[in-house]
Amino acid sequence: EVQLVESGGGLVQPGRSLKLSCAASGFTFSNYYMAWVRQAPKKGLEWVATISTSGSRTYYPDSVKGRFTISRDNAKSSLYLQMNSLKSEDTATYYCARGYYDGYYHGIWFAYWGQGTLVTVSS
């Protein structure tokens, strides 16, 4: 059974940093693209970052580019999101997702999701 368990969320002041983690199990982690997707309270979904199987390629939307860094440790089956210079608009539940990249499209779809971890940016 595919399991994705996020951790590291919490209350943080604007301008500070936070690092999220996602522990994966039930599949061969190194074979899959991985991603972070967030959802602000009572709002829709926003893609945050994607990383290739080896970690050599990463992708971000303009809203977080230069502030967030996605990384992975295939030996530990773990995904990470380093978030710097946090803003109030980064307040959201952050989901770890296993992606599927078929090589035809630039992006990926998200086949499995974790339960999410809440990040609140407030003074």
Next chain:
Amino acid sequence: DIQMTQSPASLSASLGETVTIECRASEDIYNGLAWYQQKPGKSPQLLIYNANSLHTGVPSRFSGSGSGTQYSLKINSLQSEDVASYFCQQYYDYPDTFGAGTKLELK
């Protein structure tokens, strides 16, 4: 960025009814579209990918169709467990973008 316009924003339907949710892309996305279901307080779950392929374990009453810029999700014979929000997502090009969602309720 490719904009995804989803309609309707909310929908009320009766048990057993057939429901259709639409998603329009701001440019051709060549079937690079997925549909997700999110029940209250839960994480999203994949229903459909590549516009019309059913994800493993998803009931066959869900189906996807469309091409070019126009796509739809159809739910046949609505069940009580289908009460949820539904989102479309394009992955034809970065950044991946989602529709604003459709909240489905029982009448």
